[in-house]
Amino acid sequence: MTTKDRILEAAAKLFYREGVRAVSVDAIAEQAGVTKRTLYYHFRSKDDLIAAYLEGRDQPNLALFQRWFAEAEGGLPEKIEAIFRNLAKSARHPAWKGCGFLRTSVELVEFPGHPALVAGRAHKKHVEDWLSEVTGDRQTARQIILLMDGAFAVVLLHRDPSYLETAGAAAARLAAAPAQPAST
Amino acid sequence: MTTKDRILEAAAKLFYREGVRAVSVDAIAEQAGVTKRTLYYHFRSKDDLIAAYLEGRDQPNLALFQRWFAEAEGGLPEKIEAIFRNLAKSARHPAWKGCGFLRTSVELVEFPGHPALVAGRAHKKHVEDWLSEVTGDRQTARQIILLMDGAFAVVLLHRDPSYLETAGAAAARLAAAPAQPAST
DNA sequence: CTATGTATATTCACTGGTGAGTATACATGA
DNA sequence: TCATGTATACTCACCAGTGAATATACATAG
Structure with missing residues (x-):
């Protein structure tokens, strides 16, 4: 499983559980076990991540x-x-x-x-x-x-x-x- | 119209338009034409204000x-x-x-x-x-x-x-x- | 009928904390 | 040596809520 997939999986889990506004990028990075900078390497913005979550x-x-x-x-x-x-x-x-x-x-x-x-x-x-x-x-x-x-x-x-x-x-x-x- | 009513009216307008999470207490105070401290004199918290909005x-x-x-x-x-x-x-x-x-x-x-x-x-x-x-x-x-x-x-x-x-x-x-x- | 006290209502300036996003450097495999 | 990926450490904006002081109105005691 790639880093990108792990980030998306973590985001999906948290977004569904708490809502997209309540979840911080820091929380997603932590859940995925990467630093925030790595997350931003794979996704351009939090909005991108939200879109990817629903597309998936x-x-x-x-x-x-x-x-x-x-x-x-x-x-x-x-x-x-x-x-x-x-x-x-x-x-x-x-x-x-x-x-x-x-x-x-x-x-x-x-x-x-x-x-x-x-x-x-x-x-x-x-x-x-x-x-x-x-x-x-x-x-x-x-x-x-x-x-x-x-x-x-x-x-x-x-x-x-x-x-x-x-x-x-x-x-x-x-x-x-x-x-x-x-x-x- | 009392100050409290004006605050509630401002809150209702903004909460409905933008959602309760997106609206800041500062924005409500400004819309109502009072300072934030005055708002907190009339309502115990933002959550109180949200409840009052729906009750109304x-x-x-x-x-x-x-x-x-x-x-x-x-x-x-x-x-x-x-x-x-x-x-x-x-x-x-x-x-x-x-x-x-x-x-x-x-x-x-x-x-x-x-x-x-x-x-x-x-x-x-x-x-x-x-x-x-x-x-x-x-x-x-x-x-x-x-x-x-x-x-x-x-x-x-x-x-x-x-x-x-x-x-x-x-x-x-x-x-x-x-x-x-x-x-x- | 004034001086003092008290409750209501309001202001300015602030704090601790969190948010998204970034500058820069380091690693490592092709 | 260059592209890819990761980390540390930061910036800057915003946000809910507060501390301390003040204005106003209205008591009531002297």
Whole structure:
């Protein structure tokens, strides 16, 4: 594992756990076991590091959703609901802190053009595109995304993962009977 | 208007615009036209001020939803959808930055017991309780909340208020046909 | 009806600490 | 000997919170 990878891994861990603003570059360097100067050799700035953190989460995150969907029994509504059930299970872990993409978009609300937000938008679009494919309907895909992201926010606030199951039930119902006949 | 009110008003404006972490106590004092020491005479700490900011938003926010609901034509689904339509209109204003409660809960994720988060949870519960009343079903109320909070997050990320209308359509459908016969 | 005391409200100037980022030097393998 | 990578030790800006003093208003005792 290269030094650069170790730095990114340390950054990702701390950024997710505490938020991108709360974590100092010094703390990341220490966690990675390098000096701050070395960190700045591999990354141009803290903002660069934040962007790299989110870019690195796009694929694994999407792949996880796809695996949960593929491995679930039943028809489309059941498979959609399975994603939420798995999310609820994750959310019961004490280290769970919601969606890193959404949280970063809040922390960087003053900088709408920040590269990390560009990466965040791309990620959410990838999920939406994939859901459009499997549901055959963009509107339904968006409503599922809205339920999921809403659940991230609400569960983080109340620390009550059961909202993810409530969201899953709603998503399953919307997937079972799309508003207008399928139209990707 | 008292000095204390002016400080709180200044804090609320800056906290909503830039986020509670990004705003310095000095900036609030300057905006309020007092010295920092005066600010600390009226508020014990910055955390106190953050809590006061959210506590002050609870009632006005809820009242706004209730007004939008009351003033809308049509049955329950139409009235629910009207709330989202009004939110979408607000979100088109360039100063709109999502939901202050949810954003603060992200910014203070490291401090789950923070008084501002207690105020945030209370507010969301008030909205949920009111929606339970008007829909006659807690599950439906929660799903509407999930759609609304999801839309706050997604619209903030993509800067595309149309997601609020998509959420409104889903909320109307769920309100029109609750999963199980009404049970508050 | 003045002198003294006290509570409220405000100011200026400061501190200890932390933040991101850098100047410079040293190592080491190709 | 040159590019790559790492370290020590720094700069400079900012930030939450404080110490000490002051202004103002209003008591009430002499």
